[in-house]
Amino acid sequence: MAEKETKKNNKVVKKEKNAEGETGEEAATENLEFAELGPFETITGQRMPSAFFKFQFKNVEYSSGRHKTFLCYSVEKQGTECERSEGYVEDEHAGTHAESAFFTDIFTECDGSLSYSIIWYVSSSPCAVCAAKIAEYLSSSPNVELTIFMARLFMWEEAESHQGLRQLQAAGCRLRIMKAPEYNYCWNTYVDNEGEAFTPWEDLQDSSVFYEEKLHEILQQA
Template structure:
């Protein structure tokens, strides 16, 4: 099974309480009643000229959000193996510096279930919904796998429109890197100013300490972590050259 299935089938709504908890975890502001992100709100963003991309319907029950990842889930989903059978989700750990020291860094993670929007799309709607063109956003993602071609195109469009967002994407694995459309998407991201890199062993340790319920236990890296990093980094360098 590939990292990311492309199903467009809607999954059943979760309980209202679960939806509210999801939004509460990912957002510091409580200005949306019930935690719902409506398709009308997404359309409004486009009409204001702040984000000239196709509006996305993003019910909160399709994206799992939180502060720290379960350690067993992290070790499975972020393992940088070449053949990633069974890893059919994407985890995105994020840091956002909005250039305002009073607000501090935004930190958390998103997880998709591939029944609707992917985490790369959801980030811009859920994590920085109140985009301010006067601020300078420095955004860092640590993702379990690199974006699919559709997400890469949408991210590139965001970066072209929102010039004050500087995005760095560090990926544990490269998603279907042999496919030409995936390679084109990565090139598109790179051309749009996104910094792309494969996660180094130190990045896994940092992500473990910052985004995982580690109970103050260090991460014991798997034996082939460094070799796998070098493999993927070589492939990425070949794609972006």
């Protein structure tokens, strides 16, 4: 699996290597074509290539060319002892979404006598279908707490996306927008950064504020 993942990562890095410098070449980067890289499948790992993170987690208003969801996770299981695991999941929207893959491939056992604290850092918020499934799971699993930090809001102008986010909130999910501290944490925890420090892009803070305001508006709607 590791060899397979490495080959796939190397292949995609060649396509996304310019993602690090979107300023100056942003138009070219935004129009990256991923079709020739298929077939896509769900991939899990501990650390992703830095080019993936810089491109996929960039909090632009419209996610042109970003056809995947990256989900970085931390699971803390508390019982007689405390256990912690972390890693990431990536998907292709044409297949199994990363949110679903987390529950089928990563968080496969949930002991009702234990409590679980799960944190996700996702490149975009869950789609309406995934949001409904997650909300249903949380409602039936009171021993599981989920916090989702989102780089972008997926289809934030659509009513069904609004409904999905409100369903998550009603089920007890904590919804947050990623800011500089979360980006820095993910960079150091989930990215193969080769010792390089995280450098925020120019409009990271402004975009975070934009999405935070949109999220607040959506969650306050009746």
